[in-house]
Amino acid sequence: MSTKMAAMILAGGKGTRLKALTRKIAKPAVSYGGKYRIIDFPLSNCANSGINDVGVLTQYESSVLNGYIGNGEKWGLNGVRSLTSVLTPKQTEEGSAWYLGTADAIYQNLDWLDMIDPEYVLILSGDHIYSCTYNDMLKKAEENRADCAIAVYEVPMEEASRFGILTTDSKDNIVAFHEKPKNPDSNLASMGIYIFKYSTLAAELRADAKDEKSDHDFGKNIIPKMLSEKKKMVAYRYHGYWRDVGTVASLHAANMDLLLKKDDATNLYTVQGANKIYSEDSNSAPQYIGRKAVVEDCLINQGATILGKVSHCVISGEVFVDEGAVCENAVLMHGVRVGKGAKVYDALVGPSSHVDPGQVVNAEHDGIALVANASKEDL
Amino acid sequence: MKKNEVIGLVDFYNAPELGELTENRSLGSTSFLGRYAFCDFALSNFTNSDIPTVGLLIKKHQRSIMKHLGSMSSWITNTKVGSQRILVNENGVLNPLTNTDVANIRENDWVLYDSNASYIVFQSAHIVANVDIRPILKEHIARHEKITSVYTKIKDASQEFERGTLVRVDGDGYITSVKQNDHLKEEALASMEIWIINRTVLAEIIQRRAVWNERAGMQEILKELLYDGSYKVHGYEWKGDYVRSFDSFDHYIRYCTELLNPEVAAKLFDPEWPHYTLTHDTPPALYGEDARVVNSFVANGAVVEGTVENSILSRDVRIAKGATVKNCIIFSNVKIAEGAHLENCLIDKYSIIQKDVEFHGDPMKYAYLKQGTIL
Numbered sequence: 147m148s149t150k151m152a153a154m155i156l157a158g159g160k161g162t163r164l165k166a167l168t169r170k171i172a173k174p175a176v177s178y179g180g181k182y183r184i185i186d187f188p189l190s191n192c193a194n195s196g197i198n199d200v201g202v203l204t205q206y207e208s209s210v211l212n213g214y215i216g217n218g219e220k221w222g223l224n225g226v227r228s229l230t231s232v233l234t235p236k237q238t239e240e241g242s243a244w245y246l247g248t249a250d251a252i253y254q255n256l257d258w259l260d261m262i263d264p265e266y267v268l269i270l271s272g273d274h275i276y277s278c279t280y281n282d283m284l285k286k287a288e289e290n291r292a293d294c295a296i297a298v299y300e301v302p303m304e305e306a307s308r309f310g311i312l313t314t315d316s317k318d319n320i321v322a323f324h325e326k327p328k329n330p331d332s333n334l335a336s337m338g339i340y341i342f343k344y345s346t347l348a349a350e351l352r353a354d355a356k357d358e359k360s361d362h363d364f365g366k367n368i369i370p371k372m373l374s375e376k377k378k379m380v381a382y383r384y385h386g387y388w389r390d391v392g393t394v395a396s397l398h399a400a401n402m403d404l405l406l407k408k409d410d411a412t413n414l415y416t417v418q419g420a421n422k423i424y425s426e427d428s429n430s431a432p433q434y435i436g437r438k439a440v441v442e443d444c445l446i447n448q449g450a451t452i453l454g455k456v457s458h459c460v461i462s463g464e465v466f467v468d469e470g471a472v473c474e475n476a477v478l479m480h481g482v483r484v485g486k487g488a489k490v491y492d493a494l495v496g497p498s499s500h501v502d503p504g505q506v507v508n509a510e511h512d513g514i515a516l517v518a519n520a521s522k523e524d525l
Numbered sequence: 526m527k528k529n530e531v532i533g534l535v536d537f538y539n540a541p542e543l544g545e546l547t548e549n550r551s552l553g554s555t556s557f558l559g560r561y562a563f564c565d566f567a568l569s570n571f572t573n574s575d576i577p578t579v580g581l582l583i584k585k586h587q588r589s590i591m592k593h594l595g596s597m598s599s600w601i602t603n604t605k606v607g608s609q610r611i612l613v614n615e616n617g618v619l620n621p622l623t624n625t626d627v628a629n630i631r632e633n634d635w636v637l638y639d640s641n642a643s644y645i646v647f648q649s650a651h652i653v654a655n656v657d658i659r660p661i662l663k664e665h666i667a668r669h670e671k672i673t674s675v676y677t678k679i680k681d682a683s684q685e686f687e688r689g690t691l692v693r694v695d696g697d698g699y700i701t702s703v704k705q706n707d708h709l710k711e712e713a714l715a716s717m718e719i720w721i722i723n724r725t726v727l728a729e730i731i732q733r734r735a736v737w738n739e740r741a742g743m744q745e746i747l748k749e750l751l752y753d754g755s756y757k758v759h760g761y762e763w764k765g766d767y768v769r770s771f772d773s774f775d776h777y778i779r780y781c782t783e784l785l786n787p788e789v790a791a792k793l794f795d796p797e798w799p800h801y802t803l804t805h806d807t808p809p810a811l812y813g814e815d816a817r818v819v820n821s822f823v824a825n826g827a828v829v830e831g832t833v834e835n836s837i838l839s840r841d842v843r844i845a846k847g848a849t850v851k852n853c854i855i856f857s858n859v860k861i862a863e864g865a866h867l868e869n870c871l872i873d874k875y876s877i878i879q880k881d882v883e884f885h886g887d888p889m890k891y892a893y894l895k896q897g898t899i900l
Binding site (some may be wrong): 179180181281386405406413414415422423424425427429430432433435436437438439440441442443445446447448451460461502 | 530558559560718785787790794799801802804806807808809810811812813814815816817818819820821822823824828830894
């Protein structure tokens with residue numbers, strides 16, 4: 147049976163601005179929303195789109211991520227017609243090399259794609275948070291007989307100079323692309339989600355690989371070159387929740403977006419509908435809320451034990467908040483322990499970190515504090 | 526241990542009926558603490574004891590059991606070396622009198638004849654304890670026993686294992702007598718309904734016994750063996766901290782709510798002994814700004830905006846603003862509307878409690894609202 151579309155998820159990024167959170171794990175493996183890792187989102191989206199073949203390209207600190215992805219079972223991508231592969235840099239006859247850029251990473255795995263021989267290839271970032279299916283985007287690419295469709299997101303005009311900006315004609319045909327333009331003429335930001343006709347993509351990547359001046363990057367090289375070659379390229383407008391969390395503060399904010407609000411439809415219960423986000427099941431004990439506990443405006447995963455006060459928090463499994471402790475506006479990742487009488491304000495507490503009894507974190511409410519003091523073995 | 530040296534069987538035949546709660550389901554697949562079914566504990570004991578080949582001896586109500594077990598990948602350690610199979614006795618459904626675990630094993634006789642296993646281990650689904658089978662098996666092998674039966678010391682036979690079996694053991698570690706619990710207010714040795722039997726011995730017993738009494742199940746047969754002296758039954762005392770036999774509706778309520786005490790819960794929930802269960806991929810529990818929750822278990826998928834005290838909430842439960850739930854056990858997909866007030870009840874799946882409805886059970890005797898109730 148021929149394959150309509152395979153997905154390639156770029157998951158090699160370090161995420162430097164997440165500081166200690168990505169010291170031992172790649173950004174796509176960073177935990178989010180009490181029970182997930184960020185990469186659960188693109189992988190679940192693939193599963194919910196009926197995509198059976200998914201390659202995950204890893205490079206930086208890949209042990210945790212590779213183990214997590216396994217055979218794709220957590221997302222149901224291990225059925226009889228499915229193939230989930232972790233694709234790391236490899237040795238070949240020509241020698242060995244790291245992935246030099248996003249385009250090079252795909253280029254080095256053209257043999258994997260050739261095995262599947264799909265009509266289209268979907269290229270995704272492993273570190274974006276959004277719940278959707280890619281079926282409408284594929285439909286748009288097919289109907290327009292496009293060589294490439296790029297998902298775009300409308301950003302406020304004054305912020306447009308921070309993004310890769312696409313300019314389109316009235317029929318959504320892409321006419322120009324500018325990386326971080328000083329004077330943007332459009333507010334359509336590229337989401338780094340591409341659907342390519344596979345034959346075109348393979349040819350472009352092979353040509354790019356020979357170009358010694360190229361950075362081998364989709365945004366910088368492949369897309370501008372295809373535009374200059376007058377390839378048919380269309381924009382697909384995405385309207386929905388979408389976040390590229392690059393910093394501690396933006397990761398914290400994206401967690402808080404999941405809380406229950408009157409007028410906002412960003413929590414997981416309203417967003418996901420029939421499209422569940424799949425993840426690892428932790429075999430935890432039930433979540434226990436203690437006799438003296440106060441829990442308000444929170445998202446709390448199974449395995450957590452709350453004996454103190456938690457308010458406006460996102461709390462992962464195996465977290466323990468002791469009596470008399472107070473956590474406000476905080477993200478407590480897996481296995482965090484907050485000791486008796488400790489106070490945690492406006493903070494993101496990394497996996498297995500400890501807040502000692504009586505300790506106060508961020509008393510001054512100075513931005514979002516990062517606590518990450520787990521020993522290496524605990525990560 | 527060689528691979529597949531042991532077959533584990535979870536025996537659903539011994540599970541007691543808990544009235545309306547188990548009218549349409551087996552106790553083994555009944556909801557427990559918001560996220561488990563009872564059989565998860567016996568299955569996890571096999572998984573954690575490195576026993577990958579497991580069968581479930583099902584008496585009736587396959588529907589609810591199959592729904593819970595799904596592809597059974599939640600419990601399995603190696604999908605090729607091991608297997609988990611549901612064993613059903615089709616004839617038994619039509620002939621309730623002869624629908625015994627023994628008849629089921631005869632029907633599924635690969636257990637007896639078409640396996641390389643040396644030992645068959647039985648567990649009952651309604652007795653909850655973290656039991657490592659390995660040391661028991663080790664002793665069984667070291668002593669060259671043919672049959673081992675596991676028992677535990679209970680403090681008060683009038684309160685515990687009320688529908689269970691009490692045993693006596695001699696100085697050599699053999700069981701000398703078994704009897705129905707006669708509820709005396711005293712210490713006793715209660716059978717945990719865990720048996721290790723050499724496969725060839727089990728085949729021989731079943732072949733011989735089943736011929737003259739088609740109604741006898743494993744429990745009756747083991748009892749008879751004691752008295753006719755054809756086999757000695759070795760008694761193994763299990764000395765763990767937490768064991769409960771969920772053998773009545775009152776025990777179900779009492780044992781569930783007792784686990785809200787962290788000291789009791791710590792005995793059952795051991796990070797080194799995980800309890801595997803089916804995942805439903807529900808998001809973490811969500812609490813609103815006005816939520817007030819104390820002393821409760823809350824499962825993933827629950828959205829709480831009201832007041833919850835001393836209660837157990839399962840997956841996909843909704844507690845609306847202004848609703849109050851006290852001393853309740855609420856099964857999955859139950860919706861409690863604004864202003865509703867509930868106390869001392871067990872509300873079964875898919876029920877809806879409408880706006881401002883009040884409903885109280887007795888603190889000593891919880892009310893039961895069956896599946897799909899609309900109040």
